[in-house]
Amino acid sequence: MLHYIGKRLLHLIPVLLGMTFIVFLIIRAIPGDPAQVILGQQATAEAIAALRDKLGLNNPWYVQYFDYLKGILTGDLGDSLRTRQPIISEVWPYLAATFELAIFAMIIAVIIGMNAGIISAWFQNSWFDYIAMIVALIGVSMPIFWLGLMEQWIFSINLGWLPTSGREEVRDPVAAITHLYLIDTLLQGRFDQFLIVVKHLILPGLALATIPTAIIARMTRASMLEVMRSDYVRTARAKGQKMLIVIYKHALKNAFIPVLTIIGLQTGLLLGGAILTETIFSWPGIGRYIYEAIGYRDYPVIQSGILIVAFLFVMINLIVDLLYTVIDSRIKYN
Amino acid sequence: MKNKKFWSFGLFLLLALSMVLAACGSDTEKEETSTTTAPTSETTTEEKAAPPQVLVFGRGGDSVSLDPAIVTDGESFKVTQNLFETLLNFGEQDTTINPGLAKDWEVSEDGLTYTFYLEEGIQFHDGTDFNAEAVVKNINRWKAGTEEDFYYFNSMFKAEGADVITDVVADGDHKVIFTLSRPQAPFLKNIAMSPFGIASPTAFEAAGDKFGDNPVGTGPFKFVDWKRNDSITIEKFDGYWQAGLPKLDKVIFRSIPDNSARLNALTANEIDLADGINPSDGATIEGNSALQLIERPSMNIGYLGLTNTRPPFDNVLVRQAVNYAIDQQAIVDAFFEGRAQVAKNPMPPSISGYNDDIEGYAYDPEKAKALLAEAGYDGKEIELWAMPVPRPYMPDGAKVAEVIQKNLADVGIPSEIVTFEWATYLEKAKNGEADAFMLGWTGDNGDADNFIYTLLDKDNIGSNNYAYYSNDEVHDLLIAAQSEVDENKRIDLYKQAQVIIHEDAPWVPLAHSTPLLAAKAGVKGFLPHPTGSDKLDNVSIE
Numbered sequence A: 001m002l003h004y005i006g007k008r009l010l011h012l013i014p015v016l017l018g019m020t021f022i023v024f025l026i027i028r029a030i031p032g033d034p035a036q037v038i039l040g041q042q043a044t045a046e047a048i049a050a051l052r053d054k055l056g057l058n059n060p061w062y063v064q065y066f067d068y069l070k071g072i073l074t075g076d077l078g079d080s081l082r083t084r085q086p087i088i089s090e091v092w093p094y095l096a097a098t099f100e101l102a103i104f105a106m107i108i109a110v111i112i113g114m115n116a117g118i119i120s121a122w123f124q125n126s127w128f129d130y131i132a133m134i135v136a137l138i139g140v141s142m143p144i145f146w147l148g149l150m151e152q153w154i155f156s157i158n159l160g161w162l163p164t165s166g167r168e169e170v171r172d173p174v175a176a177i178t179h180l181y182l183i184d185t186l187l188q189g190r191f192d193q194f195l196i197v198v199k200h201l202i203l204p205g206l207a208l209a210t211i212p213t214a215i216i217a218r219m220t221r222a223s224m225l226e227v228m229r230s231d232y233v234r235t236a237r238a239k240g241q242k243m244l245i246v247i248y249k250h251a252l253k254n255a256f257i258p259v260l261t262i263i264g265l266q267t268g269l270l271l272g273g274a275i276l277t278e279t280i281f282s283w284p285g286i287g288r289y290i291y292e293a294i295g296y297r298d299y300p301v302i303q304s305g306i307l308i309v310a311f312l313f314v315m316i317n318l319i320v321d322l323l324y325t326v327i328d329s330r331i332k333y334n
Numbered sequence B: 001m002k003n004k005k006f007w008s009f010g011l012f013l014l015l016a017l018s019m020v021l022a023a024c025g026s027d028t029e030k031e032e033t034s035t036t037t038a039p040t041s042e043t044t045t046e047e048k049a050a051p052p053q054v055l056v057f058g059r060g061g062d063s064v065s066l067d068p069a070i071v072t073d074g075e076s077f078k079v080t081q082n083l084f085e086t087l088l089n090f091g092e093q094d095t096t097i098n099p100g101l102a103k104d105w106e107v108s109e110d111g112l113t114y115t116f117y118l119e120e121g122i123q124f125h126d127g128t129d130f131n132a133e134a135v136v137k138n139i140n141r142w143k144a145g146t147e148e149d150f151y152y153f154n155s156m157f158k159a160e161g162a163d164v165i166t167d168v169v170a171d172g173d174h175k176v177i178f179t180l181s182r183p184q185a186p187f188l189k190n191i192a193m194s195p196f197g198i199a200s201p202t203a204f205e206a207a208g209d210k211f212g213d214n215p216v217g218t219g220p221f222k223f224v225d226w227k228r229n230d231s232i233t234i235e236k237f238d239g240y241w242q243a244g245l246p247k248l249d250k251v252i253f254r255s256i257p258d259n260s261a262r263l264n265a266l267t268a269n270e271i272d273l274a275d276g277i278n279p280s281d282g283a284t285i286e287g288n289s290a291l292q293l294i295e296r297p298s299m300n301i302g303y304l305g306l307t308n309t310r311p312p313f314d315n316v317l318v319r320q321a322v323n324y325a326i327d328q329q330a331i332v333d334a335f336f337e338g339r340a341q342v343a344k345n346p347m348p349p350s351i352s353g354y355n356d357d358i359e360g361y362a363y364d365p366e367k368a369k370a371l372l373a374e375a376g377y378d379g380k381e382i383e384l385w386a387m388p389v390p391r392p393y394m395p396d397g398a399k400v401a402e403v404i405q406k407n408l409a410d411v412g413i414p415s416e417i418v419t420f421e422w423a424t425y426l427e428k429a430k431n432g433e434a435d436a437f438m439l440g441w442t443g444d445n446g447d448a449d450n451f452i453y454t455l456l457d458k459d460n461i462g463s464n465n466y467a468y469y470s471n472d473e474v475h476d477l478l479i480a481a482q483s484e485v486d487e488n489k490r491i492d493l494y495k496q497a498q499v500i501i502h503e504d505a506p507w508v509p510l511a512h513s514t515p516l517l518a519a520k521a522g523v524k525g526f527l528p529h530p531t532g533s534d535k536l537d538n539v540s541i542e
Helices: A002-029 A034-039 A045-055 A061-073 A087-122 A127-141 A144-158 A181-187 A191-228 A231-238 A243-272 A275-280 A286-295 A299-327 B002-042 B074-083 B132-144 B151-157 B187-191 B201-213 B259-267 B279-286 B316-325 B328-335 B365-375 B397-410 B422-430 B452-456 B472-483 B487-504
Strands: B054-059 B088-090 B097-099 B102-107 B113-118 B165-170 B175-180 B221-227 B231-236 B250-255 B273-277 B291-295 B300-306 B340-342 B382-385 B415-418 B436-442 B507-513 B516-520
Touching: A002 A061, A002 A299, A034 A045, A061 A299, A087 A127, A087 A191, A087 A243, A087 A275, A087 A286, A087 A299, A127 A191, A144 A191, A144 A275, A144 B259, A181 A191, A191 A243, A191 A275, A231 A243, A243 A286, A243 A299, A275 A286, A286 A299, B054 B074, B054 B259, B074 B221, B074 B231, B074 B250, B088 B187, B097 B102, B113 B132, B132 B151, B132 B165, B132 B175, B132 B201, B259 B273, B259 B279, B259 B516, B273 B279, B279 B291, B279 B516, B300 B316, B316 B365, B316 B397, B316 B487, B328 B340, B328 B397, B328 B507, B382 B397, B397 B415, B397 B436, B422 B436, B452 B472, B452 B487, B472 B487
Parallel strands: B054 B250, B054 B273, B382 B415, B382 B436
Antiparallel strands: B088 B097, B102 B113, B113 B175, B165 B175, B221 B231, B231 B250, B273 B516, B291 B516, B300 B436, B300 B507, B340 B507
16 A cells, blocks of 8 residues: 555656646746736836846746756745745645635535435436436536625625625634634634634535535436446345435445545645635635736746645545545555 | 444534534524624613724735835735825825925925925834934835836836936935936825835834835834735724824725625625725615715726727828727716716826817717728728726726727728737737727826826837827927926926827727725715825724
8 A cells, every 4th residue: 555655656746747847838828928017017128127037037948947846846936926925935824725615615515415416316317306416407507706696695695694705704813823714713712713714614615516516416326326226235125224224334335436536536626726716705715826826927826836736636636546445445556 | 344334424424514514604693693782782871882993995906015115006005005104195085295294395496406394203113213314214225226126116216227316315303305316397296106105214124025024104004914815904003193093993904806796795794895896886886875885086097099000000090080980978878887087188187287178089980981081991800909807997898899899890990809818918919919909097196297108108119108109299298398397387288298199199098987986884084095095094984
């Protein structure tokens, strides 16, 4: 197992290298000079040239690329061109915000999606099955910005149950320790603030969970249907075992492997794809960090942001692969 | 067997967790209502307790830095305007010159020496004394920096790399004398701009590059905390020199990028004041008694630039024809909800030097066709560039572009609407790659120079003169106006320039919009400033 993990981690190196290289080339192909963007519309040509020189943008691309790689190896992701702060020191709060939201959304997606899929499969072709699959179809195709604004309109403005945006009550801010506010509030024994943070998580969490929920539901249903046709489930049912036991003890275990793959992929996608949700709910996460960097042509931030997300994506996939062995003892890595 | 147990237990946990989460929602709801009702029940017999003087200001973006000298973006100035003070202030809602940290000033007759008499007994938030020496240290800090360090200082007070302010000296504790290399007509207006807020020398010397994270000025509020892309908190400075100010105890600037989401947050009572309201939401806000709609005085221009070096717009007759072809009033009515004024000059009427005698091009398709025929226009399709982002001077670029496209087609100019992502759009337009492009400008200091020279002088081709308009006569007038100290003569020079520009028709001036804000009904004393940097010292919550 350790050998396998080591091998997988080694495989990461070329993947991430390729990643950095592609991102590096793409963002340099976009028109728009960062020096120009930083200095604003009125800057003179000399000032732009001086800044380009200072930022190393006048060097040949391969020199810039190797400088960047060298930085990464020494734990230096460079400075943000916009804020002039080292990226390594400013990225964590954004990442933490996205983690908290993505994990919350994934929990919602797994609970609702898997249960809906199981019930649909069990009562195949029933009214529940039809409705659930239609809802899932709508869920996949729903534009998030529209959904987000609707959620705000219904649950915040009309019902007044939940806040529209942000991570906390700004009039009573959470003192950030780990920047994962659910943990921070508990560390400080502020249970009132903990609940406020949870309330802030619900609407963006639901919006972000919509697509994964729908996908997980469909995957679970398909996978369960297949398993339920197998002999051992038929036997279990024939033996008169209770429905819940058949489902959760026998069928789900085997149906879960493809679902787990989907969960892993979706979690990775959530990390990088939260831009719209983060914008509508003004969630200060990594998606918005990268998005705003694009507007400013803040190369180091775009590069590092994508690199970090890619790294997490690959790590999640590794974890998923390792989980297979836990679920199914027939799968072994040597 | 073990595995099965593991899974059923896991699922049970997930289910239980979902229950807890659902319960949390309703619990906190109860708690919140009980906390909000508590104070009122205590005070039923007494007078109603005063509401907490905390203002949450919702805006579209985060600040870049809180060191006003190094930034160029409006969102940064919105905060620094309340942390720092300048030697001179603009009027409450205009750009007239008023005392600030300097209570009085004198200008020598030749326009080369400015003497400022400073207010006494003022301290920075860190306890450092504000005096003539502090002013000198600030100016020298800006002078020593390059354009990339102190962009606005360089653009306002340097010409071809040489300092306009050649010397600054302290004469005693409360008198500062500036010597200029040449007369600069808008000098006082320039010095009143947000980037020239006076910072504590002790603080910027100690903090160096980190000063933007720990700003220290003399303003009514002092810096408390900054959660990037989320919120900036500032609180009342107890040692503020103006008695009774500020009225608020705390201001929290929250960034909520989406306009509709920001309005939702206001309606849901999470913020007290919202910047950047869509014109189409104006009527809804007016119909809600819990809210008030606030209009920012207009100091902008939205226009359709015609690249003067590219055919067919290298022909003045074609440019005039386009001016006759476009129905500006219809655009203002439809997309600005009437909250804008049709433009005829390249600057808004609120700015001194505006030439109101000029008659704008009327909407006259027939005349346009005649002019096109006279010009020998070949009917070749043009590219019409539509702005990809809403701006105060142009709420919906794509839709306005469709109307313009229709107007142009009516007179026989076929066009294709093109758009790019914003940074790319600016870059390509600046390179002169557009045929016709939508763009606009919001004034920095309320001076005519900041519109006409910046946007249409030949010096600024490749910079802000995106239309590549070049006219030597206009250039001479504008340069003369820059160093003319006599205000009446200056106004006359700008009026002459506008006459020529009107004839040459480098753009189609479209509209001067009135940007909208909205606040809760209880917010009093908020006066939005045309520059977009709002002072909050007189704001209170009732």
